[in-house]
Structures are given as structure tokens and as C-alpha cells.
Amino acid sequence: MLLIETIxxxxxxxxxxxxxxxxxxxxxxxxxxxxxxxxxxxxVLFSLVKKLKKSPDEIGKLLGEKLTExxxxxxxxxxxxxxxxxxxxxxxxxxxxxxxxxxxxxxxxGEMRNQKVMVEYSSPNTNKPxxxxxxxxxxxxxxxxxxxxxxxxxxxxxxxxxxxxxxxxKSMIAWQRFANGATPESSGMKGDHFVGDYYVKFNDAYKKExxxxxxxxMKQEEAEKEAPIxxxxxxxxxxxxxxxxxVIDLWRKMNGWVYxxxxxxxxxxxxxxxxxxxxxxxxxxxxxAVEDGLAKGVFFRKDDxxxxxxxxxxxxxxxxxxxxxxxxxYITQDIGLAKKKYEQYKIDQSIYVIGxxxxxxxxxxxxxxxxxGLPYADGIHHLSYGMVELPxxxxxxxxxxxxxADDLVQEMVNISAQHTQELGKVKDFPEEALQELYETIGLGxxxxxxxxVDPKKKMIFNPEESIDFHGFTGPFIQYTHARIKxxxxxxxxxxGYTLAKTGLLPLEKELLVSIEQYGMxxxxxxxxLNPSVIAIYxxxxxxxxxxxxxxxSVANAESEEKKQLRLRICGMTAxxxxxxxxxxxxxxxxxx
RNA sequence: GGUCCCGUAGCUCAGUUGGAUAGAGCGGCAGCCUUCUAAGCUGUAGGCCAUUGGUUCGAAUCCAAUCGGGAUCACCA
Numbered sequence: 001m002l003l004i005e006t007i008x009x010x011x012x013x014x015x016x017x018x019x020x021x022x023x024x025x026x027x028x029x030x031x032x033x034x035x036x037x038x039x040x041x042x043x044v045l046f047s048l049v050k051k052l053k054k055s056p057d058e059i060g061k062l063l064g065e066k067l068t069e070x071x072x073x074x075x076x077x078x079x080x081x082x083x084x085x086x087x088x089x090x091x092x093x094x095x096x097x098x099x100x101x102x103x104x105x106x107x108x109x110g111e112m113r114n115q116k117v118m119v120e121y122s123s124p125n126t127n128k129p130x131x132x133x134x135x136x137x138x139x140x141x142x143x144x145x146x147x148x149x150x151x152x153x154x155x156x157x158x159x160x161x162x163x164x165x166x167x168x169x170k171s172m173i174a175w176q177r178f179a180n181g182a183t184p185e186s187s188g189m190k191g192d193h194f195v196g197d198y199y200v201k202f203n204d205a206y207k208k209e210x211x212x213x214x215x216x217x218m219k220q221e222e223a224e225k226e227a228p229i230x231x232x233x234x235x236x237x238x239x240x241x242x243x244x245x246x247v248i249d250l251w252r253k254m255n256g257w258v259y260x261x262x263x264x265x266x267x268x269x270x271x272x273x274x275x276x277x278x279x280x281x282x283x284x285x286x287x288x289a290v291e292d293g294l295a296k297g298v299f300f301r302k303d304d305x306x307x308x309x310x311x312x313x314x315x316x317x318x319x320x321x322x323x324x325x326x327x328x329x330y331i332t333q334d335i336g337l338a339k340k341k342y343e344q345y346k347i348d349q350s351i352y353v354i355g356x357x358x359x360x361x362x363x364x365x366x367x368x369x370x371x372x373g374l375p376y377a378d379g380i381h382h383l384s385y386g387m388v389e390l391p392x393x394x395x396x397x398x399x400x401x402x403x404x405a406d407d408l409v410q411e412m413v414n415i416s417a418q419h420t421q422e423l424g425k426v427k428d429f430p431e432e433a434l435q436e437l438y439e440t441i442g443l444g445x446x447x448x449x450x451x452x453v454d455p456k457k458k459m460i461f462n463p464e465e466s467i468d469f470h471g472f473t474g475p476f477i478q479y480t481h482a483r484i485k486x487x488x489x490x491x492x493x494x495x496g497y498t499l500a501k502t503g504l505l506p507l508e509k510e511l512l513v514s515i516e517q518y519g520m521x522x523x524x525x526x527x528x529l530n531p532s533v534i535a536i537y538x539x540x541x542x543x544x545x546x547x548x549x550x551x552x553s554v555a556n557a558e559s560e561e562k563k564q565l566r567l568r569i570c571g572m573t574a575x576x577x578x579x580x581x582x583x584x585x586x587x588x589x590x591x592x
Numbered sequence: 593g594g595u596c597c598c599g600u601a602g603c604u605c606a607g608u609u610g611g612a613u614a615g616a617g618c619g620g621c622a623g624c625c626u627u628c629u630a631a632g633c634u635g636u637a638g639g640c641c642a643u644u645g646g647u648u649c650g651a652a653u654c655c656a657a658u659c660g661g662g663a664u665c666a667c668c669a
Contacts, residue, residue, distance in 0.1 A: 031608060044611060046649070083649085084612065124668080165669065279669095306667065315595070316665085323667040330669050359596070360664050386597090387663085394662090425629060441631085451606065455596085458662080460604070469631055471617040472605080479631045487628050524608080536606065539616085550624090550633040570628095592631075 002520045004030055006074070006512075007041055007087070014066045014085075019052055025499055027051060032513075036081055039086025046083040056083040092501035092513040095565075098500060102568040107575060108556040110152040118156045119145040121353035122271055126258045127167045128196035128397055129407035130265055132540030133355070133388050134463060136450045138271045138387055139585055141353040143451060146583045151526040156345055159273045160337065162430035163255055166282040169194050169236045171226070172250050173229060174202035182256050190406065192261030195254050196397075201495050203398045205229050223541035267407055269443065270585050275344075277337060283328065285336025289372065290322050298371045319364055334365050335372075342376040349379040351529065356384040383529050386458030399414065403463055412442035412467065419469055426591055437589055441475050444586040451584050452535040469526075472539050474586055477577055481588040484574040487554050489590075493567035500561055507548040511569050518576050522568060531584055538580035543572050 001009075015023040029044040043063070045056050052059060064078035064085055076087040101107045101467020117120050124130060130138075134293065145155045175198045186192040186511055206229050213223035224230070266272070290307055293299035299321060306323035321332050324525035328336075341350060352362060369377035387394060395402045417438040420426060449467045453459045469475040471557050484564040504512070517536070525533040554570060557563035578588045 029608090029611080031611085034612065037612075042612090046611070049649080053667055082612070109597095117631095162669070304659080304667095315596090320667060325667080327667085329667070333669095355663095356597075357663060358669095361669095419631065423629090423631070425631095457605085458598080462604085465603090465618090468604095468618065471631095473617080473631085476617095479629080483632080490628065520608095523606075532606090533608095536616090543616090546632060547634090549628080553628065555628045570630055 002523075003089070003093075003516055004032075004041065004520055007043070010041055010067060010071055010074075011063065014063065014070060015048075018062050019476045021051070022101070024463075033086050034519075036111070037081065037084075037086055038088070040089040043085045043086050043087065045085055047112075049083060056080070057115060060085045060329075064241075075141060083256055091504055091509075094504060094509060094516070095499055097502045097516055098568050098572060099564075100513060102493065103495075105575060105579075107173065107572070108187050108579065109150045110519075110524050113152040114154075115152075115349070116154045116345060116347045117148055117349040117351060118345060118347045119148070119157050119351045119353065120160060120341075122147075122159045122266075122273070123162065123354070124159075124262065125162045125167055126195070126255050127171045127199045129190070129192040129261060131395060131397070132403040132405065132408060133395060135269065135405050135408070135446070136385060136388050136459075137353055138266075138269060139447050139450050140383070140455055140531065142585050143583060144351065144353065144383065144529050146585070147522065147526050147529075147531060147534070150522055150579075150583060153526075156274045156275065156347065157272065158275045158276045158341070162279050162284070164240065164251070164283060167231060168251065168255070169233045169240065170202040171199045172254055173236060174198035174205065175235050175254065176250070177205075177229075179549045190261040191257030191259070193404075193406070194261075194263070195258050200234075200398070200400070202229065207328060208241070243500070252476065261290055264385055265409075267411055268439075269405070277340075279333070282337045282340065283333050285340060285525050286328055286332040287322070287336070288333070289339065290332060292366075292370055293321070296372065298368075309371070311364065311367060314367060316360075316364060319368075321368075329555065331361065331365060333366070335368060338365070338369060338376060338380065339374065342374075347376065347379065349381060350376060351381045351383050353383045353385065356386055356458075359384055362512060381529075383418050383455065385455040389458055389460050391460060391462050391464075403461065405444055407444065412446045413438050415466055416440070416442035416445065416469070416475070420592065429591075435436045437592060440587050440589050441469070441478060441592060444474035444478050444581070445469055446474075447585050448477070448535060451531045452539075454532050455530060474581070474584075475480075475592075477542045477581060478586070480545050481574055481577045481581075482590060482592045483549060484545070484570045484577075485590045487570055488567070488574065491555055491563075491567060491569060494564055497560075497564045499565055499568075504565075505552070507544070508565065508569060509553055511541075511548055511573060514544055515569075515572050515576055518520075518580070525583075534583055538577055538584075541573065541580075545577075 011028060011030070012023060027047050031042050031044070033039040033042045045059050049056050050057050056183065060080040064080065067087070068075045068078060074090055075087050076090045079086045119141055122134065122138050124134060132578070145157050148155050178201050179198065184191040187194060206227055209227040209229055210223045213226060214220055238245055240251060247382060290299060293309070294301065294307065299307050301307050304324040305326070306320060306324040309319050309321060311317060311319055319331065320329055322328055338350065341347060354362060359382070362384070366377060366380045369380060389395065390401065392401070420438060420441065426434065429437065445467050452472065506587060521533055523536045525531060552566065554566040555561060557566055581588050
């Protein structure tokens, strides 16, 4: 059991023995003791002071005496300061923890809990390549899935590919008009970039047409509707829906180009999926849910035949579910897909990794499912993340102010190659291993950069300043791991050696305290669906290790006892760092 | 206009769900490689936690108002 939970239980067990009444977890808080005070863990007594109407000192004294008396193996002492009771944990606890787990590669991970969770992430449009915002989504989704696995959930990674709609038709029209039969092969381009270029070409042509119409005296709004290229695009969408063979053929061809491009990007950044849904397969789903909703009186039909739900009582608006021509809209498809996911996998929870611009939409989706009484409604959870913005504001594909995913990854790999070569520590590596190392470090820097921030918060990326490789970064932690491995290559812990239970130096103990908290961190990151908890933790552990490394020698330790102790600490630190980074989608090098 | 989110060091971010003297990295300054990897370590400067009021033993954290920034409210996705 995690130490902090043990302490909570002990306090909870002891309180009724000392005082009248019943006690719950909210009657006190347990936290790590601040470094400037003596002790390891702190019980905050103020809530009890209020409840029991006794002085903090009186409560603390009784509680401290009782705890040290009842659990002498765990608590060797306590000190009281205002309403804080600082407990000192018995040194053997740390040494025992080390001896017990130092060879355990699964340290910190949770028990299986027989719960199935689907994590939907990435969900690209097929009209343009991935950009920095997609990277945040992909890294978050992948990481959350792994974190949930580490906490004992069964996880299914899914993706909905938005492969049909007006946006694809724009690229298609532009290709028809401007490409002269060019292909990714003939132009030597990655397929997704190739198609993306035609999306841009569409918008350029469209803009020109609108300007032309406006200069002839048409109003902006009308011009946007009347521009011939836009009308042609809408016509194409209708043809697509009718299944016109020529349009379908072109659509297949261009989507195929995009997929071959995406495959490369996904492989590089390490995104993978257990199931991929295509909007072209699912966009008709959800219509039966509309019938169901009408029958239940949850939805209503207007005179023109369109179907709506009134959510004004919930503080939202009226929401359309079916157009008057009977075709479905985005939310209808989502209801259908949610149902399909549930029927297919019998999932307990369904997590959607989607940007916070869709907070309203996701709120509506969940609410409608709840009102329909669908069994999976309560399990729907929107993992809402903030946009990645540039110092100049939002990224916009149409205005060309996007940071392209492939470009950025390549740049990161180049920079890591440059650093690595300058440092010259791995000159003996064969070319293939070098390339792998450059990717490990470059991608590590990028992933850590995007995952170290709370997902809910929007973040700013400045393309002028390249992502750092020093300080609070992925490479810093990778480097720490490589340093440890360097020690362990020369010397291994003697498994037959029995460690003394006491005499830990401050930094040795600090490392053990930090390592012990790994399980708690994993749990917290899963509960909050927040990888940054792990990123911050791993950084702090690495930092503590580097202080330790500068202060104490392992190989030339002052005694055999210290050497054996430190080798085990090294081993466990390496496992925890490696495991942490793995959950963030990063690999750790043996050398760098 | 309605609803929702955000404002912490020059910059990028933490702040354990209301607890002790608000912390990191980058950037600045000053040191540390003859010893396990200097992508490192140590020290130092830098703050009216947007503003004002409230709630209480205690507020960056909760409430209200104000100022500033953003998202969303489509028969778009």
C-alpha cells in the first residue's frame, strides 16, 4: 500500500479510540512535509480542531502518542507546530521498500480492475497534414491510454477519421482544376502535404472569386455563398452522397494519398490505434437514435420536418439533430458512434480527447445521451485540452500560420543530432544507432514539452525559440537515465547483500521518498487524466538524482554497504524514470 | 448579448483541491570537470499571485464585482 494512504488509514483508525464521534477522510489532510521542517509526512489538524473544539497541541499530542505507540515500526516520532503534526517515518521502512522492489520492473503499477475504457484521440481530417495542435492531441491520447493501462484498466485506443464532408471536397475540386493530373509521386511529396496544398489552393481561388464578386458590388456574405468554386464544391458533396462513381473514385484516390502520409507521421510519433472508425461509414449512424428520441418525447419535430432537442432548461440552447431534408448533423453521428462503440466493446468509460473549442458540443452530446437513457451516457468523458497557440495568436491552416507536425519533428531530430555530435559522447555508435538516438532525444524533447503542461490549459509555442534540451525537459530526464545506466554497466547490485536498516544520508533518503511516491503519482495522473503529473514527478526525481550524483560516488562509495545501497537506489531510480517516460510515449537511451 | 474558461518572476509553466516563509526551468549574475557522462551540480538576483471587496483560525486557491484575454452559442465539422 502507498505510504500516504497507510498514514490516512492509521489516523482514521486511531481517531475514534481517542475522541468521541465518527471521522472521515475530510477531517484531516496528509501531505509531504516541507523540506524546511523536520519530519517526512504531515497531518494537518485544523479541521479536527474545529470539529473537536480542542487545541491543536492537545489533539496533536494525543494523536502523535497514539500513532507512535500503536505503529512503532512505522513512526519513530512526531513534532507539533501550530496545527501541523510532522511525522517521522522509521528509516527501515525506506530500506525495506528498496530491498523489496529494486528488481521489480512493474513497481508502482496498479492491480487489474476489470474495467474497459476506450480512448478516442487524434481524429484527423483528411484534407490537410497534421500540425502542432494534432501533436498535443496525439501525445495526450496515447499517454492517457498507457497511464490507464498502468492503473489496471483495459484500454482500447480508437480514432475517428473525418474522411468525408465539404473540407475534403475543397481539396478535390482544387486538384481537379489546378493539378493537371499531378500526384504525390510525380511531385515527390508526402501524400498528406500534397493534398493539403490543394486545400490551400482552393482557399486562395475562393478568396479571389469572393473579392471579384464584392468588387462587382455584391455583399461579402452573399459573395461567399455565390462564389462558383464554392458552389461546385457543394455540388460535389451532393454527388459524393449519391455515390457518383467518378467523385467516389477521386475521393478514394486522394484519401489514399493522405493515409499513406499519415501512416508515416503516426509511425514516427508513435501513435497507434486498436480500432479506426471512418466517418464515411458512421455518418448515417444515429438516425435510429433520433427515432428513439422522438418516441420518448425527448426530441421534437418542427413544422418544416427538422428534429430538435430543447436544452434551455439545462442552460443550453435548442440543438438540431436532423435537418429538414432528413440528413443528419455532426451531433447525430456522434450519438450513433457512441452507441456503436458501446455495443462493439461493452466499454465502461469512453474518453474523448478533443480540444476545448468543443466543450459545448461534448456537453450537449453527453446530455442528450443521458436524456435518452442510454446505458453508456454517464461513462462519456470529454478530455478537453487547450489549444496550442503561437505568440501571434491561434494557428490557422488557411492563413498558413500552422506549425507542421512533420517539419517540427524533423527539426527536433536535427537539433538533437547537432547537440549529440557537438558533445561527442557516442562517437562509437554505428550510423543506425545514432539515427535512433537522435529520434529518441528529439521526439522526447517535443513530447515532454507538450505533455508537461496541464492538458486543460492552453499553451504558447514560440517557433523562434527552439524547444530546450536543458532543465525541465525530456532530454534532461533521458540524460539522467543514461548516467545511471553508465554506473550500472560497470557495477551491479549484489543480490545476496543484506543492507543495514539505518544510516541513510539526506539525498539517499530523499530519493527513496520520491521513488515510493511513484504509485501515488500514477494513480493521480489516471484519476485526473493528466500526464503532466507524471512529467513533473519524473523531472523532480531526475533532479534529485543529479544532486545525489554530484554529491556521492557509487562506484567509489565510502563503504561496501553504501555502494550496495546506492546501486539499488540507482537501479530503482532508472526503472521509475524509464517507466514514467514510457507512459509519456518517450524512450530512454542507455547512452547519450 | 447568453454560457464557459483563463490572468502567478522578463519569458514558459508548477502550486498536492483552503494550510507553514508562493516554487521550477529558460534568460541574468557568480562559482564547479585529474574522480561513476558538465544535456550536469552549487549559489544569487527577480513577486501588490490582474484589481477591489467578502467568507474564516488561515485565501494564489472559495464567493461577488471590475478590468484584460480567449472559446462557444450554425440546417459547419
